[in-house]
Amino acid sequence: MPRPSARIAITLAASLVPMLALAGSVFLNGVKIDGVTNTRFEKATVRIDAEGNVHIDAPGYAARVTTVTPTPSPPPPSTATPPAAAPLDAGVAAQAPAPAAPATAPGRITQRYWLVTEQTTPGMTEFDIDVYVNSRWLRRLRNNEDQVVVDITSQLRPGANAVTLIARKQSAGSRRSTSPGNVFKVIIGEGNEGGGNVMIDTPLIRFQKTAADSQDATEEFTLTTR
Numbered sequence: 001m002p003r004p005s006a007r008i009a010i011t012l013a014a015s016l017v018p019m020l021a022l023a024g025s026v027f028l029n030g031v032k033i034d035g036v037t038n039t040r041f042e043k044a045t046v047r048i049d050a051e052g053n054v055h056i057d058a059p060g061y062a063a064r065v066t067t068v069t070p071t072p073s074p075p076p077p078s079t080a081t082p083p084a085a086a087p088l089d090a091g092v093a094a095q096a097p098a099p100a101a102p103a104t105a106p107g108r109i110t111q112r113y114w115l116v117t118e119q120t121t122p123g124m125t126e127f128d129i130d131v132y133v134n135s136r137w138l139r140r141l142r143n144n145e146d147q148v149v150v151d152i153t154s155q156l157r158p159g160a161n162a163v164t165l166i167a168r169k170q171s172a173g174s175r176r177s178t179s180p181g182n183v184f185k186v187i188i189g190e191g192n193e194g195g196g197n198v199m200i201d202t203p204l205i206r207f208q209k210t211a212a213d214s215q216d217a218t219e220e221f222t223l224t225t226r
Contacts, residue, residue: 024052035195107158109225114191114200117141117148117184124182126171127209131186132164143170143184149198152188156225163188163221165207169214182211188223 025034028041044058115131115138123144131138133155141148165186189203205221 024049024054026054026056028056029058030055033195033197036192036197036199037194038192039199039201109153109156109158111153111190111226112151112192113153113156113188113204113223113225114198115148115150115152115186115188116198116200117186119143119147119185120181120183122146124177124179125184125209125211125213126169126176127167127184127213128170129184129186129207129209130166130168132162132166134162135164141184141186151193156223158225161223161225163205163223165205165219165221167207167209167217169216175211175214177211180210180212184209 025032026036027033041056041058044056047055047057049055119125125143127143129141131141133152134157136155138152138155139150167184185206185208187200187203187207188205189200191198191200191202193199204223207219207221209217
């Protein structure tokens with residue numbers, strides 16, 4: 001049985017009709033989202049069934065029950081002299097990320113920040129993606145694993161943060177797919193957790209590779225916390 005997963009619901013600026021106080025449950029496109037708060041939907045249809053359940057039909061939005069994956073510890077530093085060319089699956093990517101973002105003003109982070117992956121079909125893009133935050137390795141997102149949902153707030157500092165994503169093609173022979181319809185997405189943004197769901201309210205970073213891509217890629221972003 002596949003493990004529970006989460007999908008992103010990007011909230012926009014329309015007000016949700018105050019029907020959530022009814023005795024029944026709340027469903028978004030057929031998925032129960034009891035416990036989710038501070039969320040708005042645009043161009044949504046709201047209906048109430050005979051049992052008092054509120055059904056929100058909102059094209060373009062989705063939510064699923066999820067189990068949040070804890071952030072793994074980075075591999076310990078090696079004291080040995082690194083080889084001239086490290087293999088692609090050596091743990092920490094051989095390519096060094098961009099320098100860390102400049103020091104930021106003191107303060108504290110008041111929002112929660114999440115990293116979420118989405119794949120059309122796991123394994124078809126054949127890209128693994130390494131994630132660095134402020135030049136520190138966070139984790140590797142593998143193309144053949146299930147969806148990843150990680151709270152990365154503790155890895156960030158107040159103000160500007162440097163985030164680097166490095167994608168490497170893993171195919172050793174014939175490619176499993178060359179279709180641009182097979183997509184591996186990474187989205188990082190502000191969000192909240194409630195009722196077993198993770199909702200990203202404000203996406204700040206988007207990165208994706210498709211099965212049609214054949215070259216490795218590195219992209220650098222600045223994520224400013226608040």
